[in-house]
Amino acid sequence: xxxxxxxxxxxxxxxxxxxxxxxxxxxxxxxxxxxxxxxxxxxxxxxxxxxxxxxxxxxxxxxxxxxxxxxxxxxxxxxxxxxxxxxxxxxxxxxxxxxxxxxxxxxxxxxx
Amino acid sequence: xxxxxxxxxxxxxxxxxxxxxxxxxxxxxxxxxxxxxxxxxxxxxxxxxxxxxxxxxxxxxxxxxxxxxxxxxxxxxxxxxxxxxxxxxxxxxxxxxxxxxxxxxxxxxx
Amino acid sequence: xxxxxxxxxxxxxxxxxxxxxxxxxxxxxxxxxxxxxxxxxxxxxxxxxxxxxxxxxxxxxxxxxxxxxxxxxxxxxxxxxxxxxxxxxxxxxxxxxxxxxxxxxxxxxxxxxxxxxxxxxxxxxxxxxxxxxxxxxxxxxxxxxxxxxxxxxxxxxxxxxxxxxxxxxxxxxxxxxxxxxxxxxxxxxxxxxxxxxxxxxxxxxxxxxxxxxxxxxxxxxxxxxxxxxxxxxxxxxxx
Numbered sequence: 001x002x003x004x005x006x007x008x009x010x011x012x013x014x015x016x017x018x019x020x021x022x023x024x025x026x027x028x029x030x031x032x033x034x035x036x037x038x039x040x041x042x043x044x045x046x047x048x049x050x051x052x053x054x055x056x057x058x059x060x061x062x063x064x065x066x067x068x069x070x071x072x073x074x075x076x077x078x079x080x081x082x083x084x085x086x087x088x089x090x091x092x093x094x095x096x097x098x099x100x101x102x103x104x105x106x107x108x109x110x111x112x
Numbered sequence: 113x114x115x116x117x118x119x120x121x122x123x124x125x126x127x128x129x130x131x132x133x134x135x136x137x138x139x140x141x142x143x144x145x146x147x148x149x150x151x152x153x154x155x156x157x158x159x160x161x162x163x164x165x166x167x168x169x170x171x172x173x174x175x176x177x178x179x180x181x182x183x184x185x186x187x188x189x190x191x192x193x194x195x196x197x198x199x200x201x202x203x204x205x206x207x208x209x210x211x212x213x214x215x216x217x218x219x220x221x222x
Numbered sequence: 223x224x225x226x227x228x229x230x231x232x233x234x235x236x237x238x239x240x241x242x243x244x245x246x247x248x249x250x251x252x253x254x255x256x257x258x259x260x261x262x263x264x265x266x267x268x269x270x271x272x273x274x275x276x277x278x279x280x281x282x283x284x285x286x287x288x289x290x291x292x293x294x295x296x297x298x299x300x301x302x303x304x305x306x307x308x309x310x311x312x313x314x315x316x317x318x319x320x321x322x323x324x325x326x327x328x329x330x331x332x333x334x335x336x337x338x339x340x341x342x343x344x345x346x347x348x349x350x351x352x353x354x355x356x357x358x359x360x361x362x363x364x365x366x367x368x369x370x371x372x373x374x375x376x377x378x379x380x381x382x383x384x385x386x387x388x389x390x391x392x393x394x395x396x397x398x399x400x401x402x403x404x405x406x407x408x409x410x411x412x413x414x415x416x417x418x419x420x421x422x423x424x425x426x427x428x429x430x431x432x433x434x435x436x437x438x439x440x441x442x443x444x445x446x447x448x449x450x451x452x453x454x455x456x457x458x459x460x461x
Binding site: 027040062 | 129132133135136139140142143144145146147148155156158159162175179182185186188189193214217218
């Protein structure tokens with residue numbers, strides 16, 4: 001039973017990694033392009049305001065990260081801090097929920 | 113007892129882990145900052161705050177961490193999902209190269 | 223010019239023991255096992271250590287030499303001595319019974335927990351089950367079957383030291399050779415046994431096991447294979 005849950009966590013981790021690989025490449029390219037000649041709110045918002053494609057992209061990015069980061073943290077907490085068991089699961093789940101909420105709020109903020 | 117000589121893959125795994133933790137710590141801040149765009153002039157105010165050298169250095173560190181985590185992560189995906197080939201042991205080097213490439217690109221763009 | 227004596231530090235006692243220093247005559251073509259044997263026979267008969275074949279076949283003499291897990295019978299002093307100095311300690315990640323002797327029970331218990339033994343489908347009344355040696359599965363299995371259970375890989379794995387429940391590279395490698403064995407009837411059970419945080423999913427591809435295995439087996443390859451096999455089983459609802 002536990003082996004099954006842990007297997008699905010591994011699968012979710014790798015699946016979200018594939019989604020993130022695509023999103024991160026786009027994001028890094030955008031960053032390197034955007035910081036040339038300085039960064040301003042106007043420039044960022046000009047790209048994202050009212051743009052449904054960017055909203056969809058950032059929402060996907062946020063949700064994939066909100067799945068990927070907690071599962072990764074779970075391993076680190078268990079192996080390097082010796083924190084295992086139910087409380088660890090609750091903590092990382094809440095962390096993921098917080099990331100999803102804040103991230104989607106940010107995506108909406110720049111969409112306008 | 114004397115410590116063991118570590119493999120290069122071990123260090124790649126450590127970089128992968130440390131960069132992942134750094135990103136997990138950074139992202140809530142990142143989302144909060146962008147959320148500042150919700151109020152008029154909020155994002156501009158935040159961006160002018162980021163014009164300090166220490167902040168710029170941290171930005172470079174985070175972008176490099178992202179590139180490092182991606183490079184190391186692609187290596188893990190290759191080792192786990194592709195049938196085993198001996199050349200895969202050289203993926204450690206590729207992960208490093210990818211990281212340096214992106215870090216440099218970002219540094220030059222700043 | 224090379225000195226004709228070695229400064230050898232040897233672990234004495236249990237987990238809370240300490241290194242003790244000995245001076246050992248240096249000879250050409252001398253192995254670390256020769257050094258340990260000299261100490262026990264000529265300097266301190268209370269030194270506890272294990273060996274058997276002394277020719278690189280049994281794996282009993284595995285110890286930590288200058289920080290690295292090795293077969294001491296196959297480790298020439300010239301290869302590892304640091305300016306005439308050597309340190310010899312018991313294998314890591316295993317409880318120390320005394321001096322250079324470790325308790326191997328958890329290593330073999332994990333082998334069993336990973337279902338590292340064969341279960342056949344046929345009886346003596348049936349004909350032989352034919353396996354083509356060049357079939358892809360058999361080639362994959364053959365890459366891992368030379369393991370003699372020496373625990374060098376287990377002792378070298380950082381994840382074993384971080385995660386006490388982790389089955390480890392040797393047990394998982396053995397499970398993989400059986401997953402690839404088309405004659406074996408226990409595949410479903412075995413995949414369930416090796417999945418999860420205590421199993422293949424805890425491997426972080428450090429490749430320390432692969433770097434140290436004296437038989438040049440790559441347990442990481444087998445563990446990656448197990449990850450794929452478990453993935454397929456999970457997707458089919460068979461886990």
